Amino acid sequence: MEDDTLDLLRDRLADMPNLSTRRMFGGICVMSRGHMVAGVAANGDLMVRVGKPNMESALRLDGVEPMKMGARTMGGFVDVDHSDETALDGTLELARAFVSALPAK
Template sequence: MAYDEGLAELMRRDLDDLFDLKEVRMFGGICFMHHGNMLCGVHKTGALYRVGKEHHSKALMLDGVEEMTMTGRSMGGLVDVSLDAIGDDELRCELLALALDFTGSLPAK
């Protein structure tokens, strides 16, 4: 398994009130799709949130949040949250709010 199942369960609880949510294996972990759009996910070294370019700078100012990179490239609009930081309920709540604001502006797929 490439991701921490306990972390995935923590994120599932955060997302429990959302409808039209689907789990998809992606990036060696699990991504949570809301209305068909990637919202957030877990991977072996932490979590990611799709906050969009509009909220990217704000998210990066939070402790434990960095730019999401894959194969050395920055993934615009996605942020990476360290394993140490992801246990912070307030941080997850703030990042989820930013991600929901962004993905809520996208058409459902």
């Protein structure tokens, strides 16, 4: 499951510069220019970094919830139902815009 979702992310984010992967958050994250864009948790959940300014827009999409690690809500990150194309496309577009505006590491 993790590999299929990771392949899906790589395909959807292929237009972003300097893509790489890194183990983070107990899973594997897709990075662009040294910044996390999205990732797959060990349990197969899809997490997307939309950025705090985009949280409200992301949470309006069906299939999107705030990302939690234990009892803590992670600001700027959402969990996405990757079987929902609208949620996936919408959150990845927000993530692409947010991460592209950050300076390269």
